[in-house]
Amino acid sequence: xxxxxxxxxxxxxxxxxxxxxxxxxxxxxxxxxxxxxxxxxxxxxxxxxxxxxxxxxxxxxxxxxxxxxxxxxxxxxxxxxxxxxxxxxxxxxxxxxxxxxxxxxxxxxxxxxxxxxxxxxxxxxxxxxxxxxxxxxxxxxxxxxxxxxxxxxxxxxxxxxxxxxxxxxxxxxxxxxxxxxxxxxxxxxxxxxxxxxxxxxxxxxxxxxxxxxxxxxxxxxx
Amino acid sequence: xxxxxxxxxxxxxxxxxxxxxxxxxxxxxxxxxxxxxxxxxxxxxxxxxxxxxxxxxxxxxxxxxxxxxxxxxxxxxxxxxxxxxxxxxxxxxxxxxxxxxxxxxxxxxxxxxxxxxxxxxxxxxxxxxxxxxxxxxxxxxxxxxxxxxxxxxxxxxxxxxxxxxxxxxxxxxxxxxxxxxxxxxxxxxxxxxxxxxxxxxxxxxxxxxxxxxxxxxxxxxxxxxx
Numbered sequence: 001x002x003x004x005x006x007x008x009x010x011x012x013x014x015x016x017x018x019x020x021x022x023x024x025x026x027x028x029x030x031x032x033x034x035x036x037x038x039x040x041x042x043x044x045x046x047x048x049x050x051x052x053x054x055x056x057x058x059x060x061x062x063x064x065x066x067x068x069x070x071x072x073x074x075x076x077x078x079x080x081x082x083x084x085x086x087x088x089x090x091x092x093x094x095x096x097x098x099x100x101x102x103x104x105x106x107x108x109x110x111x112x113x114x115x116x117x118x119x120x121x122x123x124x125x126x127x128x129x130x131x132x133x134x135x136x137x138x139x140x141x142x143x144x145x146x147x148x149x150x151x152x153x154x155x156x157x158x159x160x161x162x163x164x165x166x167x168x169x170x171x172x173x174x175x176x177x178x179x180x181x182x183x184x185x186x187x188x189x190x191x192x193x194x195x196x197x198x199x200x201x202x203x204x205x206x207x208x209x210x211x212x213x214x215x216x217x218x219x220x221x222x
Numbered sequence: 223x224x225x226x227x228x229x230x231x232x233x234x235x236x237x238x239x240x241x242x243x244x245x246x247x248x249x250x251x252x253x254x255x256x257x258x259x260x261x262x263x264x265x266x267x268x269x270x271x272x273x274x275x276x277x278x279x280x281x282x283x284x285x286x287x288x289x290x291x292x293x294x295x296x297x298x299x300x301x302x303x304x305x306x307x308x309x310x311x312x313x314x315x316x317x318x319x320x321x322x323x324x325x326x327x328x329x330x331x332x333x334x335x336x337x338x339x340x341x342x343x344x345x346x347x348x349x350x351x352x353x354x355x356x357x358x359x360x361x362x363x364x365x366x367x368x369x370x371x372x373x374x375x376x377x378x379x380x381x382x383x384x385x386x387x388x389x390x391x392x393x394x395x396x397x398x399x400x401x402x403x404x405x406x407x408x409x410x411x412x413x414x415x416x417x418x419x420x421x422x423x424x425x426x427x428x429x430x431x432x433x434x435x436x437x438x439x440x441x442x443x444x445x446x447x448x
Contacts, residue, residue: 072447077448138323
């Protein structure tokens with residue numbers, strides 16, 4: 001049996017496609033910090049020859065891919081404490097300098113996952129309630145408040161289909177008015193002074209269908 | 223002759239008082255001075271405030287210190303995964319947790335080191351981690367005031383050290399170690415390699431010896447693969 005693909009059939013982007021879609025928009029020369037989860041897939045999709053420098057909050061510029069098991073240097077880890085490699089030209093520095101780079105606006109881009117993004121650019125990505133068993137924040141607030149631009153890479157809705165692109169965040173905020181763009185499995189959406197503007201949509205997605213699973217008002221860009 | 227070397231971990235940890243604020247280097251287990259922590263356990267000081275990025279993830283010694291009931295408070299950015307010993311004490315209200323954004327911990331330590339009592343940061347503005355703190359506007363942007371974080375003791379892991387206490391680090395084992403080494407009244411270092419004075423290239427020394435009080439040579443193992 002064959003499946004017929006019609007122009008109307010919705011084909012959400014998969015996790016790899018989401019990472020690839022975002023990677024396309026990172027120009028040569030940017031210094032980039034990637035958050036945990038989905039964003040860690042992005043380096044695989046930076047075209048060969050395009051020099052983008054990846055920052056790790058624990059004191060690395062020029063973070064390279066995960067090494068083969070027999071070539072691990074256990075003194076090199078990333079923000080999730082996984083072993084990494086250094087590329088040619090990499091540098092190491094201490095935590096106060098690393099977060100100075102972040103807070104001082106020296107990173108061109110930070111890509112984080114999130115629970116919610118609001119139309120004014122608010123992001124909620126560190127706590128799901130007011131009474132987590134043991135709360136943890138790590139570098140999320142520093143990265144959100146400090147990067148030149150913050151892009152969010154996340155699924156468009158929760159597993160239950162509830163909107164994560166909202167008028168106002170319900171979860172505790174990580175930072176206010178900082179998100180510039182959101183990449184989801186359904187669309188690429190800019191955060192502007194006029195609200196959310198849709199730049200691109202996955203195959204078969206229409207503005208109407210997108211609006212139906214989004215809490216905040218959407219409009220096409222341009 | 224200036225000689226900051228001490229012969230044993232017990233000598234290194236001598237005199238740490240009850241109620242001390244202790245800066246603990248390391249990011250996860252990498253760069254965390256396990257043997258000095260072991261020495262602190264043996265030494266017996268209690269009612270400690272520990273400043274550490276994590277709550278002992280991957281660390282054999284920090285959860286042990288919690289389990290012994292020796293820590294009154296943890297100042298930390300990411301206490302996850304949470305060691306069971308910490309979670310039990312926390313839920314029972316027997317240990318306090320001050321959750322601080324990672325870069326704010328680092329900058330509060332740097333401020334203490336360089337004689338700056340407080341500073342304004344954009345991090346955490348408008349969030350519940352800024353609740354109750356002074357905020358102020360500069361050039362149209364809002365900032366929150368954070369205080370310097372002074373400490374009694376810093377426990378540091380270096381890669382190479384000499385008898386003056388000059389230090390270098392290895393890989394991402396650097397992390398909080400150099401900044402923590404500058405902010406305590408008593409900075410105690412365990413080093414994998416002890417080298418002769420003059421052997422460290424002055425161009426490459428990360429922590430100048432002025433910040434260091436004691437150095438002990440410990441042939442600690444490499445961090446485990448992760």
